[in-house]
Amino acid sequence: MNGRQDVLVRFAGVEKTYDGETLVVQRLDLDIARGEFLTLLGPSGSGKTTTLMMLAGFEAPTSGEILLEGRPISKLPPWKREIGMVFQNYALFPHMTVAENVAFPLGVRKLPKAEIAQKVERALAMVRLEGFANRRPAQLSGGQQQRVALARALVFEPKLVLMDEPLGALDKQLRESMQYEIKHLHERLGVTVVYVTHDQGEALTMSDRVAVFDHGRIQQLATPAELYERPKNAFVARFIGENNRLSGTVKERIGERCLVEVDGALVKATAGNVGGAGCRTTLSLRPERVAINSMIEMDNSFEGRVEELIYHGDHIRTRLALLGHDDFIVKLPNRPGQIRLEPGQRVKVSWLAADCRALDAE
DSSP states (O other), X not given: OTTOOOEEEEEEEEEEESSSSSEEEEEEEEEXXXXXXXXXXXXXXXXXXXXXXXXXXXXXXXXXXXXETTEEOTTSOGGGSOEEEEOTTOOOOTTSOHHHHHHHHHHHTTOOHHHHHHHHHHHHHHTTOXXXXXXXXXXXXXXXXXXXXXXXXXXXXXXXXXXXXXXXXXXXXXHHHHHHHHHHHHHHHOOEEEEEESXXXXXXXXXXXXXXXXXXXXXXXXXXXXXXXXXXXXXXXXXSSOOEEEEEEEEEEETTEEEEEETTEEEEEEESSOOSTTOEEEEEEOGGGOXXXXXXXXXXXXXXXXXXXXXXXXXXXXXXXXXXXXXXXXXXXXXXXXXXXXXXXXXEEEEOGGGEEEEEOO
């Protein structure tokens, strides 16, 4: 685990099938460190939610073992795992007040009333809902209901909190605000969080590490910066952020650099998940790493034609025809002195080899 010694959760050879034929989760080996914020990210059907449900105890592994603090828990029912859980639909009891909802896990554990009241008060203060104890869920906004669900998951001070698409029902602005709240709460409390989402922006914003799932396997497990800057394969590059994908053939490979033929032109790139000369490859290049009509000398420079300009406020999304592709995107920052382009205009398009990764062919 790259030097992480204090493992809280371990998946050891875990597999899951519902029909006895198709593996929804395939041979999962994963260590989660104490205090870590780990996000399971991937498209629908990739295995991320099934992985979370097995950890929560709502699904049982077909094979393999899940360990919590070194103890096998696969046969342990959910209520005995001492794990906090936050769902997308909040799962609050509508007939109970906010305080009663938050107190529920403590009542189940038969704590004294005075201690329950103290812990509920502290949990509500933690999520900035001090004055809402006597309200019912129907009297709260979506964001406030999500805070109540969060307080209920944290009130019994679990070592591990699981979150299943907890912000999916919120509008964009509130969702972004809650991302920072949850991130800062995690930093303050030091609790271990395993978070499931299909929103890559959310994963990059909140996580210490992200596990990108596809077809039941982790395609890459890394920090947000590592995923974005150095995707391991074409799937991760495509799924994490926007990128230009240029299909070509490796002409030459020397160490970490390679020369790729794309539409008759030679492109200098960094060799990622790619073979030697003659192998097909997909070049991955982020739109914000490309310059138009730059005076700076770069490794790659080609002529392109402006096809479309779309105003996005902070940047101008520019679609170009380049190297046989008519969907090559460049993001130009909207700032004073920025060049003004017109559809049909011929431009010089440049980028560094370090920013262009040669990956497996799509």
